[in-house]
Amino acid sequence: MADYFAEAGGWQTSAGIDAARRRDWRQRVAALRNDDRAAMIDQRLRELEHEWDIERALQFGFAAAGLFGLAFVAGRKPPWHLLAAVVPAVMLEGAVQGWSPAHAWLRRLGLRTAREIGDERFALKAMRGDFAGIGSHRNEDAVRLATLR
Numbered sequence: 001m002a003d004y005f006a007e008a009g010g011w012q013t014s015a016g017i018d019a020a021r022r023r024d025w026r027q028r029v030a031a032l033r034n035d036d037r038a039a040m041i042d043q044r045l046r047e048l049e050h051e052w053d054i055e056r057a058l059q060f061g062f063a064a065a066g067l068f069g070l071a072f073v074a075g076r077k078p079p080w081h082l083l084a085a086v087v088p089a090v091m092l093e094g095a096v097q098g099w100s101p102a103h104a105w106l107r108r109l110g111l112r113t114a115r116e117i118g119d120e121r122f123a124l125k126a127m128r129g130d131f132a133g134i135g136s137h138r139n140e141d142a143v144r145l146a147t148l149r
Contacts, residue, residue, distance in 0.1 A: 014104070026123075053116075054107070054113055057111055062090070
């Protein structure tokens, strides 16, 4: 699913949820900038490497539900056949429409898109000085640009 859903006009979730996610990571980045703690930035970057985005969580959930449904289809009564059919149907709907019913639920649980995680990672790397030698822009400008995304 990569970041297809996020790029295809957004996930159609509440604007308040999306704004809260952006505000949360910007506040985390701003707090690190004020404290100027390189170790904290490195720790947060390690945490981001292991954070699951919505697309990964949906892939895992659909795969697990599909396997569960298939395991119970063999020799069982028809209600289990329905589960095995519904999972691919919901996945297909997400691919065609760019929206999944599970997305709003996952957003409320705090999961973010790959792009949102990448934006925070970029801002942290800019604060750490990873882009200091690139181009003629100063590091502070890169941090400011990253937090405005």
